[in-house]
Amino acid sequence: MTKTRVSATTSAWVTRLNVWRWHHRLARQDTLARLRKHWGSTLLTSLVIGAVVSLPAVLALGVMTLEQVTASFDRGESITVLLEGEVSNTETDAIISTMTQIEGVASATLLTREQALADLSGWLDVPDALLSNIENPLPDSVILTLSSNPRDELDTLVASLEQLEGVTQVIVDLEWLSRLQALSVLGYRLVLLFGLMACLACVLIIANTTRLAVEGRRQEILVAKLVGASDAYVQRPFFYTGVLHGLFGGCVAILIVVTAGLWLGNPIASLKAAYDLQAVSLSLPLSVVVAVIGGSVCLGAAGAWGSARRQLRRIEP
Numbered sequence: 001m002t003k004t005r006v007s008a009t010t011s012a013w014v015t016r017l018n019v020w021r022w023h024h025r026l027a028r029q030d031t032l033a034r035l036r037k038h039w040g041s042t043l044l045t046s047l048v049i050g051a052v053v054s055l056p057a058v059l060a061l062g063v064m065t066l067e068q069v070t071a072s073f074d075r076g077e078s079i080t081v082l083l084e085g086e087v088s089n090t091e092t093d094a095i096i097s098t099m100t101q102i103e104g105v106a107s108a109t110l111l112t113r114e115q116a117l118a119d120l121s122g123w124l125d126v127p128d129a130l131l132s133n134i135e136n137p138l139p140d141s142v143i144l145t146l147s148s149n150p151r152d153e154l155d156t157l158v159a160s161l162e163q164l165e166g167v168t169q170v171i172v173d174l175e176w177l178s179r180l181q182a183l184s185v186l187g188y189r190l191v192l193l194f195g196l197m198a199c200l201a202c203v204l205i206i207a208n209t210t211r212l213a214v215e216g217r218r219q220e221i222l223v224a225k226l227v228g229a230s231d232a233y234v235q236r237p238f239f240y241t242g243v244l245h246g247l248f249g250g251c252v253a254i255l256i257v258v259t260a261g262l263w264l265g266n267p268i269a270s271l272k273a274a275y276d277l278q279a280v281s282l283s284l285p286l287s288v289v290v291a292v293i294g295g296s297v298c299l300g301a302a303g304a305w306g307s308a309r310r311q312l313r314r315i316e317p
Contacts, residue, residue: 027236034237035244045209045245049296050252052201056194057257057284057292063187065268065282066180079144079161080171087140087166095166096142104157106147113138139168199299202249206242206303213238214311221315235308242304243297250296254289 035042081099083092096108116138144161154172161170214221221234261282268282284292 023233024236028240030237031240031244035241042245042248045205046248046252049202049205049245049249049300050256052198052205053249053253053292053296054256054260056191056198057253057288058260059187059194060191060288061257061261061282061284063184063191065264066187067184068281069271078146079158081142081144081161081167082169082171083140083142084166084168085139091166092140095164098164099142099144099161102157102160104146105144107145109143109145111141111143113140116141199295202246202296202299203303203306206245206300207307209245210238210242210304210307211311213241214308214315218315221312225316231309231312234312235305238304238308239301242300242302242308244300245304246296246298246300247293249300250293253292253296254284257284257292 083095087095092110096110099105099108146157158170158172161167224234261284264282
């Protein structure tokens with residue numbers, strides 16, 4: 001007797017599961033048929049969603065490109081120490097030896113005034129004959145490479161260097177890079193802000209589209225409820241409509257981002273050549289592509305489900 005009850009219970013659950021799957025298959029087929037029939041409005045809605053979602057995605061692409069450019073620069077944080085013109089070679093060696101013993105300094109490299117002038121002439125493309133007729137105004141300098149980036153101790157380190165005899169000026173070379181990194185952090189904050197705004201706009205767009213679709217099928221919904229259809233059964237086609245709108249919108253957004261990357265390819269190539277940068281990729285990582293499409297699908301599902309549920313409660317036979 002017990003085995004018979006268990007078998008009957010199992011059979012009932014299997015039957016309900018098969019009916020549930022059949023209802024979902026019918027809902028998907030009905031949704032696809034309606035979207036194909038009204039392909040114009042489907043395309044327009046997908047383009048709007050794609051344009052909204054692409055805004056934070058394009059901004060994220062720009063921030064990631066800026067981060068790659070920043071990483072391509074020499075990250076060996078350095079300090080340039082200018083020496084007095086009257087310092088002898090022996091005094092220069094003593095100063096360099098003292099600098100290397102300071103905590104936080106990894107190495108010290110002497111750049112003589114002759115080498116500095118030669119480098120400057122190479123950058124400015126000045127003939128050597130012209131330089132031979134003028135007095136070299138540049139001082140000797142020492143390039144200090146820091147073992148780390150002790151931001152809290154940097155002022156103390158600079159003060160210690162300025163107190164050394166024979167030192168005229170200390171130039172901190174990593175300030176511009178720190179500002180660039182701060183700009184990158186600001187960019188990520190803007191990506192988050194625009195992303196939240198895009199999520200809200202996407203949900204509102206799909207919710208309004210679903211509301212109009214429910215109102216357009218009011219009589220059909222009333223008839224379905226009169227013959228015993230539940231709200232969940234009636235709601236499924238609208239849910240799948242929101243899912244497909246989100247999917248199409250996410251794909252449109254990725255297409256816009258890829259197009260923007262191709263459009264920016266030549267300026268980035270010129271920037272790489274001008275600053276001798278490493279390879280800078282304008283392609284989105286696979287994780288970002290999955291996140292954009294998956295997020296659009298989830299937003300579409302949430303907007304359609306909430307809007308359809310609210311509207312169906314107001315439609316009663």
